[in-house]
Amino acid sequence: MRKGRQKHRVIILTLLFYMAGIVLVFTLCSSKTISESERRRLAQKPKLTAASLTDKSFMEDMETYLLDHFPFRDGLRRIKAYFAYDVLRQKENNDIYVVDGYASKLEYPLDGASVRRLAGKMTSLKHQYFPNQNTWYAMVPDKNYFLAEQNGYPSIDYTQMTGILMQELEDSGQNWNDMDISSSLDIGDYYRTDTHWRQEQLFDTAAKIGEALGVGEYLKLQKADFEEHAIENFYGVYYGQAALPMKPDTIIYLTDETIEKASVWNLEENILDGKVTMSEEKGAVLKPVYRLDKLTEEMSLDKYDVFLGGASSIQVIQSPLAATDKRLIIFRDSYTSSLAPLFLEAYREITLVDLRYISSDLIGEYVDFEGADILFLYSTAVVNHAAVLK
């Protein structure tokens, strides 16, 4: 009988120690506020009130809090990733797959309605704000364009996507100029752990766009023309999602005199009590092109925000040393943040409009479209999810 008891005790004690250990570590460990791998602020302990109890938000928030602060969270996520890949033989984890050291997120199937929605947004903007001006558009291929199909992963049909967009714009009766930049890119032009492209690899792409816009002659796009600055240990957005050990990337940003003399105005930092101070007005808050202050955790959880400071609805970059007085307006997503500085040699002013953060109806209050070149530059992922554009 006694031997029998001892036999059973092994498993009981193992479980007891395991659970007690977890609870102890949980209690003793100081509460983190930020998860670097997930690049987000962690949930804080919810407050217990009568209202939060009856509407169950306390219980839900408590579960979120416990999950967020669970001991060895990143390690456990890594164990899950290994189990999914190696035991269940999954080809992805959380929709992230890794090929040749490059992590990418599955993006499929093609949403034709979304592409048509984008085309509708583009034509209505042109009709409303710049009906007679030169307008260009290009799509930034995501990493799946280079990795998915050839490695057996499903991907959207890029040819079909481009075809739908072209057809829709053509049917609008407006004058649109398309440019294909995918041929100037390869997988090496992207960060391994992040979705974005690398600024120091974009000379060919910038040249191609510059030629199409008619300012190619003014652009200096040789490596020797710039000074390179490195930001080490950049763990991109896919690093956290993949939950697999990956080497960090290095962000390299390029400077020259023109870029250093340029200044950036953005709408969010120039609104006070509902009043907007425009870039040319006295008291406007102007920042440099590269926001090194964003490299601290307090300011940003994403080192890619070093390019123009990250997400913003409207930004205006003034380039006093530009070779022309021309103006460029780009409707864009985050890829343009690292590309736009390469055009500062050619344009005195570049305005960046991100319709994910501002309604199309409001941009006329802050942007002067008269005489400017207009470029729509969206990544294929945004094209496939155009509902996010306001």
Place this chain on the structure above:
Amino acid sequence: MLFSSITFLYFFLPCAVLFYFMVPQKGRNFILFVMSLLFYAWGEPVYVLLMLMQIVISFVLVLLMDRFREERAGRAFYMLSVLLPFAALFYFKYFHFFMENLFGIRIKTAALPIGISFYTFQIASYCIDVWHGRVKRQENFITYAAYVTLFPQLVAGPIVRYSEIEQTLVKGMDSSELYGSLEQGIVRFAAGLGKKVLIANVIGEFAAEVLALEQRGIALSWAYAIAVSLQIYFDFSGYSDMAIGLGNIFGFHFPENFRYPFISKSISEFWRRWHITLGAWFRDYVYIPLGGNRVRMIRWIFNIFAVWFLTGLWHGAGWNFILWGLMFAVLLVMEKGCSRLSAGADISFPRYIAGFFRHLYVAAVIIISFLIFQNDTLTGAFADIQALAGCGSRIGHAAVKPEMDAYLLRNRIGILCIGLIGSTPVPLWLWQRAQERLNGIRFGAAAVRLLRVLFTAVLLLLCTAYLIDGSFNPFLYFRF
């Protein structure tokens, strides 16, 4: 509160076990009752009052019923004690369905209280059993309340009858069984958690991926249909295993709820292996009181249809559930008819051929039945069934990309194989063989114990890892 949540696994359960074993035997039902209320209130902070009210009312009614047993009032109290819980169940679960389908009136009722279908059946079975003298009335309110609210089986079964746990509730846990029961409970709980988190949830991801496609090919449609059956089985049986395991931890022996239903060779056998406690409840409290099979054939067919109509309806207020239940009624009547017809006939097939075709028939029926069960609408269910034959709106001849279908299958082939094998007794059989062999050698018994510890620990670790990763919520700077 869900068993498969961090709150339950690492905070509620250790506290419940600790408090339960800290207090003397006399106070344990009180601890169970309080912890069960907390468990329920965590998910239903308002409806916990409804449950409490039902417990109090049924306790008082049974008391009055017992006291006035010999008088007419006794029968009235009995009727009330059974009808009132069902009235509440009807209001919350079926009222809107009947109003809409009988009178065309769309009404908005309150949300369905978690577990109401389960605890209603438990209360009703207790009242009926006391009235018929099958069990003695419980005089202690806390003991009765602990029976109804017992958190291991409160929200998803198995449906435990009072008679099945009366002894442990009244006399407490047999101390000689303490360690064995605890160990057994821990291993069973971990196995159930693994079935739910590692298999059902992952297969569910595959099903969701397939559903996200506008159209698909025939092979993927079959894989989807199989996945739906496996997901429902592992989800439900996993939860039952967790409940039974938790019961063991607290010294209770709950009835089994699943016994490898997919290996059945007939639908009647399937229902002896699937959700056993529900089937037994309807058999004992509906089918047999209606006369069972000791009646004329027409009445027997009526009994079968009544029971399966109710079984379908129990699962939810929807035509798909009713159709699902009635489909089994038709099949059971047919099976019975066939067995009567073939009783005198001289038909001799080799056993393995007959067995193969019987398995095939059951598998096809089960797969189709769960497509009906799973879909919110009958249109969706029929579309999924049509897809198995390569036609209908789900099948896209032009739009389907074979490489996409192939990828989805390749990506989840591992978990589908694990699910298919895991739904048969093969893993248990292998474990028993290994145990026999190990027990025959030196230190073999120790190795078996070590393997059990490792198995449990690894399962818990993996389940925790999956739960943690499920909460992954990256800030993507808009997806990027």
